[in-house]
Amino acid sequence: MSDRPIMHVVSMSGGKDSTATALMALEMHGHENCRFVFADTGNEHAQTYEYALDYLPSMLGIKVDVVKADFSDEFATKRANLARLAAGEPESAVYGKRKFQYPWTAEAAAKALELLHPTGNPYLDMCMLKGGFPSRKRQFCTQYLKTEPLTEYALDLIDSGYAVWSWQGVRIDESDSRRTRLQGTGACVKAFDVVGGGLFNYRPILRWHVEDVFEAHAIAGIQPNPLYRQGMNRVGCMPCINAAKAELAEIARRFPEEVERVAEWERLVSSVTRPRSPVSFFHMGTQGHSGQASTIWAVVEWSKTTRGGRQYDLLEPTYDAKACSSAYGLCE
Ligand code: SF4
Known part of the structure; x- marks a missing residue:
């Protein structure tokens, strides 16, 4: 460990895990020793911006710095x-x-x-330059829009004399893929590791369950991001390229303006991409859907179907888009 003063840096996504992590950092180290930073992808829902940049700062008495990729x-x-x-x-x-x-x-x-x-929207700018959208196989969005700007933020603090503990709100039981990724090798996942050069990673909620996360909110008197009460089982990009079928259907039902925005992005990215290159937000084959025209509207239509993809769910029109349908059982 170095002699430098330690700055505890929490990356805030507006999601439940990073909020719980921020609560722990504040409790353990106080406002003066913590920094909070939000990587703005340009593809977040307005409620997430409001939650991460207005609600949490006012409730917790913190400042949240915003970093953005610049292309x-x-x-x-x-x-x-x-x-x-x-x-x-x-x-x-x-x-x-x-x-x-x-x-x-x-x-x-x-x-x-x-x-x-350049449009000034990092997600769109990235896709125009890459000539397409990220996919599960080429998930370059995380690297360009989050990892790199957040690493630069930490390096600036290190340059100004701090050792940086990067607090990461990851949990092993968050998803099957994360469980496999973290435990698949059988290696012990460390809650703390030394990156080098004055940078350390700390994962304080690695073995928490989702109930613990929401309990931490309740104890601190902090509401979770309101999107959890609107059918979203994770917040972050709206939509995320990894959105599940049901989640995409929910997004289209509640927030059609987000789908329209992405459709407009598809049109613009197509216009600046090699002729005839397939350009779609959701890549064919990566979401389990089939068909040639995998524009976001086509994928949304598919998302409304029952398993197998052809038959429309007859119950679908009876859902109330404003009704509460938390994937975490927050509401009865
Ligand atoms: S939330 Fe999804 S779309 Fe957004 S940066 Fe992460 S992986 Fe990419």
Whole structure:
């Protein structure tokens, strides 16, 4: 352990686990030794912004810093490449020997060049630059939108003389995939580890159950994110590329404006991507749905079907979109 003063940094997502983690950090180390930081993906629900950036700061007497990925340099590079293609240079001159399935034409490059500008929304900017949306196999969103900006935040604190404990609100029983990922090798998962260079990871709620998390909220007099009472079993991106079928149906029923926003993103990302490249928020095959037209609207239609995908759930229209349907049993 170093002689530097320790700053305890909690990454806030607006979700229950990071909130419980923040409550513990405050209880153990006090306001003066803690920092709170929110990585804004640009793809969060308004209720999550309100909860993480207004409700929690006012209830806990804390300041939550916001970090955002910035892609200005990558836009400059991509625009320069598109300008060369639009001027008629061959792809090999721009990208070297690499072969692409869907080559650019000068006309398509010129059209993309007109539309490819930073929007200031990190999620959308990232997808325009990548020429598509992340998927379960290529989950680059977490790295670009969360890990990198949060690491920079921690490194700035280290540069200013602190040792940083990065408090991570992960729990082994949060999901099957996390359980497998954390325990699948049979290795002991550590609640504390040394990253090096003055950075340490601390996972204080690693072995908590979901009931413990909500109990911590109740003891502190803090409400959980209201989205948990609206059918969401996790909060974060709205939607997340890993959203379950039922969750997507719930999002479409309650928050159709979020689906419309993503549909608009699909259209814009398509316009700045190689001609004929498939561009859809949910990747075919990764959500268990089939069919060629996997735009978000097509996937939403699929999400309303019963298992097997063809038959529409006859009970579906009787659901009240405003009714409480917490996936955590918060409400009777
Ligand atoms: S919440 Fe989902 S979509 Fe958002 S960054 Fe994480 S994995 Fe990607």
